[in-house]
Amino acid sequence: MTSGPQPPRFARWLLRRALDGPVRSAIIGDLDEEFSCILVERFGLRAARRWYWRQTLLSIAACLREPSVHSLE
DSSP states (O other), rough: OOSSSSOOHHHHOOOHOOOOOHHHEEEEEEEHHHIIIIIHHHHHHHHHHHHHHHHHHHHHHHHHHOOOHHOOO
């Protein structure tokens, strides 16, 4: 990750604990990239952090609802 604005650490920690395997890397990578490359510059750090939290909770909820879809095994 770059030395610029970082996503919320606790949100990333939750994603790492709640998601498994390749889906974890894909989701975290996509969220981090969008957070740092687009959202912070376009909407500001506070709005980008709120967005990241929202996406974190939605991703975890989706995995709890449909665990087989998100395991990619």
